[in-house]
Amino acid sequence: MTAWLTKLVLDGLTSAAPAGTVLWLVAALAVTGVLAGAAGSSGEYLRAELGRRAGRRAMDRLFAATERFTGLGRFEDPRFLDRLRLAQQGVDSSPDFVTGVFGLGRASLTLIGFVGSLLVLSPVMTGVVLAAAVPMLVMETRLSRRRAAVAWQVGPAERRELFYRTLLTSVDAAKEIRLFGSGGFLRQRMTAERSAVDAARRHMDLRTLRVEGALAALAALVAGGGLVWAVLAATRGVLTVGDVSMFVAAVVGVQGASRAMVSELATTHHSVLMFDHYRAVVQAGPDLPEPARPRPLPALRRGLRLDDVWFRYSDEHPWILRGVDLFVPYGSTVALVGLNGAGKSTLVKLLCRLYDPQRGSITWDGVDLREVSQARLRDRISVVFQDHMNYDLTAAENIALGDIGTLEDPSRIRAAAGRAGIHDTLTTLPRGYDTLLTRMFFEGAEPDSGASGVVLSGGQWQRLALARALVRDRRDLMILDEPSSGLDPMAEHEVHERVRDHRAGATSLLISHRLNTVRRADLIVVLEDGRIVEQGDHDTLMASGGGYAALFRLQSEGYREAVG
Ligand SMILES: Nc1ncnc2c1ncn2[C@@H]1O[C@H](COP(=O)(O)OP(=O)(O)OP(=O)(O)O)[C@@H](O)[C@H]1O
Missing domain, CATH: 3.40.50.300 (P-loop containing nucleotide triphosphate hydrolases)
Structure with a gap:
């Protein structure tokens, strides 16, 4: 549209058209610019919001699926853990998918507009420019497939790097790391894992660079050839100055839009490939076979x-x-x-x-x-496991996790704490049962209060775990x-x-x-x-x-x- 209006303005100026007509055209050009800008910002907002919603939903489905694994085997299978991590990355990149689809729609509209303009001037040139986009599409699809394969290949090293990273910032590990002076060793291992991941990614980036360099050269060749043809046609009087301006804009536009389209396609394709891991987790069957017709389980x-x-x-x-x-x-x-x-x-x-x-x-x-x-x-069944959990939650929540219904019935929480011999300790905490049992977060909603929670001793945590089991009475x-x-x-x-x-x-x-x-x-x-x-x-x-x-x-x- 902009290219068309620009052509008309230029043709109007060179053919000495009435000033009023040219001014109307210029006004139309200005309005088109404002509308395009406004549509861009609203589209941006819509795209971001849709991305957030899709991401939230996908995350919920993924974690609901992991909850359905009722045994422990899957959580001890390194291949499955790699897949789970990539599935989480897939969830995090679901906004990319939305961006890709949106971008694809926008690029298609732009492409159609410019192809229309170019077709009027030269169907042959239109064919050449479009044909040059085909190798781009093929190569970008290959690259995105390769990128997904690299993500899978570096998965184990990335997970190990994450392990060292978490270890080096965990308060539980900090005592030993400081006392034994093992921080440097762990850091070295973390860096080594990171180097391995970086090497694989660098290799991929170099391949991308080579491919994209070749594609850019091809595009420049096509655009240059087109420009020569347009200038020669103008000297013969076949094209007007406005036609040449529109031709240049249309070639650049078609190339830009097809490059954008191919790149959005590649982003979407990559997201779809990463989403395969997500689908594999969400659709994985039960880890322990569930009976088709469960038998009733009467009281023992x-x-x-x-x-x-x-x-x-x-x-x-x-x-x-x-x-x-x-x-x-x-x-x-x-x-x-x-x-x-x-x-x-x-x-x-x-x-x-x-x-x-x-x-x-x-x-x-x-x-x-x-x-x-x-x-x-x-x-x-109620259990206190040898390696029980200490949750970074309030004292009441730590106990109520044994039977979530008791959150609404504090008397049962207190009774269980009493039986586990931790009630008196909990009542003396700054906020009683509502005290946060961690110093990782601020107490209450306001960070300004500056107050974090408290830390219990090993034996006190053990009593709390016992209270959690006892709250599941009967x-x-x-x-x-x-x-x-x-x-x-x-x-x-x-x-x-x-x-x-x-x-x-x-x-x-x-x-x-x-x-x-x-x-x-x-x-x-x-x-x-x-x-x-x-x-x-x-x-x-x-x-x-x-x-x-x-x-x-x-x-x-x-x-x-x-x-x-
Ligand atoms: N998740 C696991 N995967 C593989 N091997 C395991 C796993 N958990 C325990 N083991 C192995 O099973 C064996 C028995 O472990 P288990 O924890 O049942 O012993 P335990 O009698 O409870 O010992 P303890 O008195 O030290 O608590 C050990 O040799 C241990 O290495």
């Missing part, structure tokens, strides 16, 4: 049975559980003891169905765990994996007494290295190298004089010596 009445259970973390790993047979009777407290690495926590993860055993079965009142809905099963099975290893002996005794009273008549599985805390269990099971080697109550095991008895005596002597 008889007990849990492990029948010849064999388990290893993957085909490359050694067997961790080797033919475990165990019955946990309803209403009893069973203690699981054994040396480091014996397989105790692994057994807990199988009971929660975070993995499936390769051989054998685990049944709940005779129903195989694989035949019931995972959500139903987990709703009946669950059929409670699993406590080293719930009191960080407590002093008095506190440990007190906590166990309270939990025992509260859980009286319910089924519990307790893991502890302190044999004194498990001696009152109904059944003590000794696990060694993935096999059960002894089981019975404390008196029976002491009388049999096996490994448990030897370990118990060793611990008692150590304690007597320490006290005496």
